[in-house]
Amino acid sequence: MIVSNTLHTAAIATLEAAINKALQMDPATLIKLNTLQNHVFSLHCTAPELSLYFIPGENEIRLCSMFDGEANTRLTGSAQEFIKLATATDPASALINGDLELHGNSQALIHLQKIFKQLDIDLSLIHISEPTRRTPI
DSSP, X not given: OBOOHHHHHHHHHHHHHXXXXXXXXXXXXXXHHGGGTTOOEEEEEXXXXXXXXXXXXXXXXXXXXXXXXOOSEEEEEOHHHHHHHHHOXXXXXXXXXXXXXXXXXXXXXXXXXXXHHTOOOOGGGOOOOOOOOXXXX
């Protein structure tokens, strides 16, 4: 299955906004994430076929479908394998025993996975607005 470019771009933008919103609600995680600033993670999913570059910056994450340069850490595998890694209690073991192909800095990837597992959103920072009411024309 191949994902259309338009859908892929929209999904990346939505995911990036959601991740950055969550990070703003957990300043401790944001500080930890800054230790990976400008490290480029290349994630290539083989089923469905799509690529994503994950780049921690200062107080934010950038997600891109293309990157002009070399990734520090490259990971390739099926969506199922990525989910197993993301939810693993022992990410090092999941990498070793799973079917993901890893090139580059594995420690940075393990550090990133642990950071996101510890994400603790402060729900008091979420502002719920009144529903928008439509007026008849």
